[in-house]
Amino acid sequence: MAEKSYKYIILGGGVAAGYAAREFVQQGLQAGELAIISKEPAAPYERPALSKAYLFPESPARLPGFHTCVGSGGERQTPQWYSEKGIDLVLDTEVVEASVAQKSLKTASGDVYKYGALIIATGATFIKLSDFGTPGADAKGIYHLREVEDATALYEAIKANPNGNAVCVGGGYIGLELAAVLNMNKMKVTMVYPEPFCMPRLFVSEIAAFYEGYYKEKGIEIVKGTVASGFESNEHGEVKVVKLKDGRELPADIVIVGVGARPNIGLFKDQLTVEKGGFKVDGFFKTSAENVYAVGDVATFPLKLYNELRRVEHVDHARKSAIQAVQTIKAAEAGTSVEEYDYLPYFYSRAFSLSWQFYGDNVGDAVVWGAKGADKVNAKFGAYWVKDGKVMGAFLEGGSADENKALATAARNQVPVSTIKELSNL
Ligand SMILES: Cc1cc2nc3c(=O)[nH]c(=O)nc-3n(C[C@H](O)[C@H](O)[C@H](O)COP(=O)(O)OP(=O)(O)OC[C@H]3O[C@@H](n4cnc5c(N)ncnc54)[C@H](O)[C@@H]3O)c2cc1C
Ligand SMILES: NC(=O)c1ccc[n+]([C@@H]2O[C@H](COP(=O)([O-])OP(=O)(O)OC[C@H]3O[C@@H](n4cnc5c(N)ncnc54)[C@H](O)[C@@H]3O)[C@@H](O)[C@H]2O)c1
Numbered sequence: 001m002a003e004k005s006y007k008y009i010i011l012g013g014g015v016a017a018g019y020a021a022r023e024f025v026q027q028g029l030q031a032g033e034l035a036i037i038s039k040e041p042a043a044p045y046e047r048p049a050l051s052k053a054y055l056f057p058e059s060p061a062r063l064p065g066f067h068t069c070v071g072s073g074g075e076r077q078t079p080q081w082y083s084e085k086g087i088d089l090v091l092d093t094e095v096v097e098a099s100v101a102q103k104s105l106k107t108a109s110g111d112v113y114k115y116g117a118l119i120i121a122t123g124a125t126f127i128k129l130s131d132f133g134t135p136g137a138d139a140k141g142i143y144h145l146r147e148v149e150d151a152t153a154l155y156e157a158i159k160a161n162p163n164g165n166a167v168c169v170g171g172g173y174i175g176l177e178l179a180a181v182l183n184m185n186k187m188k189v190t191m192v193y194p195e196p197f198c199m200p201r202l203f204v205s206e207i208a209a210f211y212e213g214y215y216k217e218k219g220i221e222i223v224k225g226t227v228a229s230g231f232e233s234n235e236h237g238e239v240k241v242v243k244l245k246d247g248r249e250l251p252a253d254i255v256i257v258g259v260g261a262r263p264n265i266g267l268f269k270d271q272l273t274v275e276k277g278g279f280k281v282d283g284f285f286k287t288s289a290e291n292v293y294a295v296g297d298v299a300t301f302p303l304k305l306y307n308e309l310r311r312v313e314h315v316d317h318a319r320k321s322a323i324q325a326v327q328t329i330k331a332a333e334a335g336t337s338v339e340e341y342d343y344l345p346y347f348y349s350r351a352f353s354l355s356w357q358f359y360g361d362n363v364g365d366a367v368v369w370g371a372k373g374a375d376k377v378n379a380k381f382g383a384y385w386v387k388d389g390k391v392m393g394a395f396l397e398g399g400s401a402d403e404n405k406a407l408a409t410a411a412r413n414q415v416p417v418s419t420i421k422e423l424s425n426l
């Protein structure tokens with residue numbers, strides 16, 4: 001049982017950790033100053049790839065291909081990169097206890113790590129249907145997706161069930177992205193979700209109708225307005241049937257559950273201020289404890305633009321919050337300061353040949369253009385959310401890089417619109 005001490009420790013080895021490490025290096029880091037402790041076996045990678053190219057039937061993406069920071073056009077930080085920079089990458093290591101008072105972390109094998117400054121970047125974990133007590137939800141063949149090991153297990157299950165039946169439970173990001181890759185793998189896919197249309201936390205019905213129509217044309221069945229109420233397995237404990245609350249039964253060789261995520265705050269929840277499910281931080285990602293920062297999915301931060309505290313579970317914020325925390329740490333050492341975080345929310349998704357981006361806030365009235373009858377091959381349509389005569393949010397399917405930039409500008413500047421008609425000229 002060793003005890004080690006570092007000037008900086010990043011707890012968690014996901015997206016935020018990779019970008020934080022890069023920022024430390026860019027700001028000037030001495031060998032031996034930084035350790036990253038992660039329960040994953042792999043160096044930080046771009047998690048979005050797991051629900052997309054990792055599961056493609058042809059030439060699937062594999063590590064080391066998508067280590068951070070390639071997702072934003074940066075350098076690919078392989079394990080060798082970390083050793084060259086003198087960063088200790090402590091993989092396959094779960095921290096099971098933490099003390100903010102003693103500035104220490106304890107791992108499952110009993111090692112103790114002391115830090116000068118700590119960045120908590122523990123991300124989130126999928127919610128399971130067994131968390132709600134759904135009978136049979138722990139059967140073999142029921143998959144969740146968060147880490148590369150989950151994606152590998154799912155990939156193998158897809159290969160073992162050619163032309164099999166797949167059911168996606170949940171109509172959010174995982175449901176939509178996974179239904180697409182399972183269909184590309186020639187599985188017979190059914191999606192099930194309780195809401196009247198997919199991606200209800202962002203879409204309005206006209207936007208959803210386009211994607212649902214597109215998925216149906218690809219041969220994906222969509223069952224709305226009900227939930228999975230139980231699962232039946234065969235004598236090997238393998239799932240075979242998804243039972244729905246409305247009485248229907250769906251055959252299944254593979255089930256993907258995507259019913260949301262829960263931030264990993266357990267280690268510190270009694271030691272740091274928690275709000276909206278995450279660690280409450282300021283515009284520099286400082287938590288309620290000195291020298292303890294929280295970034296990415298676990299941070300509840302002041303969203304300056306909307307003057308409210310938010311937690312965001314998307315990769316762009318994971319990257320930028322990590323950079324902001326490291327810049328804050330380094331500025332304090334240099335006796336300077338950085339600007340407060342001023343984030344413009346940015347979400348995106350890709351499935352089949354579709355690709356959408358969203359900037360800002362989906363509040364007020366949604367004005368959708370071009371969605372009805374949009375071409376399925378070169379789909380292009382969008383939406384603006386307007387509140388108090390200003391554009392608050394902007395969505396675009398099939399946009400070019402320049403167009404998406406213009407969208408971001410409109411949402412950032414909250415462009416005033418006196419008539420809805422004006423929107424088509426933005
Ligand atoms: C399959 C999938 C696809 C996604 N696709 C997109 C997308 O297309 N676009 C988008 O904007 N967002 C996407 N997201 C969301 C995005 O990936 C997350 O918001 C982002 O990864 C958050 O970064 P993070 O560093 O906070 O957490 P994570 O990347 O989840 O990293 C957390 C790390 O902490 C480790 N950890 C946790 N607890 C401990 C512990 N006690 N001890 C040691 N290590 C620990 C975990 O193992 C993990 O390595 C996707 C998420 C998933 C799961
Ligand atoms: N492109 C992206 O940004 C992207 C892609 C994949 C994953 N992610 C992230 O991964 C995490 C997990 O994604 P997700 O799709 O699971 O969450 P989500 O919040 O996007 O979707 C959850 C969906 O689950 C369904 N649901 C909720 N409770 C249910 C219940 N009891 N029974 C059946 N269905 C129920 C609803 O349809 C809801 O829309 C999130 O943090 C998400 O942001 C993001």
Ligand SMILES: O=C1O[C@H]([C@@H](O)CO)C(O)=C1O
Binds near residue numbers: 053
């Ligand atoms: O941001 C992303 O990073 C990965 C991939 O581009 C890395 O190669 C991916 O699929 C994203 O959406």
